Amino acid sequence: MRRMTRDISLGQTSGVPKCVLIVLCEGKHDYEFIRETFMTLFPNVRVREHFPDDKDILIRRVYEGILPSYVPVIVEGGKDVLDGNVKVFISKLRSISRSFIKVLILRDSDSNDVGAVFNELGHGIRNFLKNRNRFPKHEPQMACGQRIIVGSFTLYRCVLRYRDGEVYLQFNICGTIIGGLPF
Numbered sequence: 001m002r003r004m005t006r007d008i009s010l011g012q013t014s015g016v017p018k019c020v021l022i023v024l025c026e027g028k029h030d031y032e033f034i035r036e037t038f039m040t041l042f043p044n045v046r047v048r049e050h051f052p053d054d055k056d057i058l059i060r061r062v063y064e065g066i067l068p069s070y071v072p073v074i075v076e077g078g079k080d081v082l083d084g085n086v087k088v089f090i091s092k093l094r095s096i097s098r099s100f101i102k103v104l105i106l107r108d109s110d111s112n113d114v115g116a117v118f119n120e121l122g123h124g125i126r127n128f129l130k131n132r133n134r135f136p137k138h139e140p141q142m143a144c145g146q147r148i149i150v151g152s153f154t155l156y157r158c159v160l161r162y163r164d165g166e167v168y169l170q171f172n173i174c175g176t177i178i179g180g181l182p183f
Helices: 002-007 028-041 052-063 079-095 114-129
Strands: 020-025 047-050 071-075 101-108 141-150 153-162 165-174
Touching: 020 028, 020 079, 028 047, 028 071, 028 101, 047 052, 052 071, 052 079, 079 101, 079 114, 079 153, 114 141, 114 153, 114 165
Parallel strands: 020 071, 020 101, 047 071, 101 165
Antiparallel strands: 141 153, 153 165
């Protein structure tokens, strides 16, 4: 448990931030799930709800070195909005030239085919990265490792390589939901 706490530390050591964790999720229930999980696993880490319009301000502050003292959770307002905004968020992260950003994306699949959900999302992101209007000088690359299955969640850890740094993405996709609870 101690090692995990250090990995998501939002403080600074010797003037160098360890990590900034930003969470993107679909809705209010996902935010509540994340908040409760952090309260249980990391009681000293605060979680704060943000809305999609807060992304620009959040990225600007991180770029300027003003790091949040909490884990910002951006509540997107649905699957389709989340899927589209993940791409926009990736575009905004290119301005940050340090490799201390971790983005956790929490999404429901509403089916047993979690792999298809991730493949579709990953394909959309890769096509977005090829967009010369968004990335005129350098096309970022996304590399993903093996999927990890933990209960009803399937995790995909990816590295997004920009010219000046890397951003670590973790997609947590929840399988079939029965009665509002993941099984």
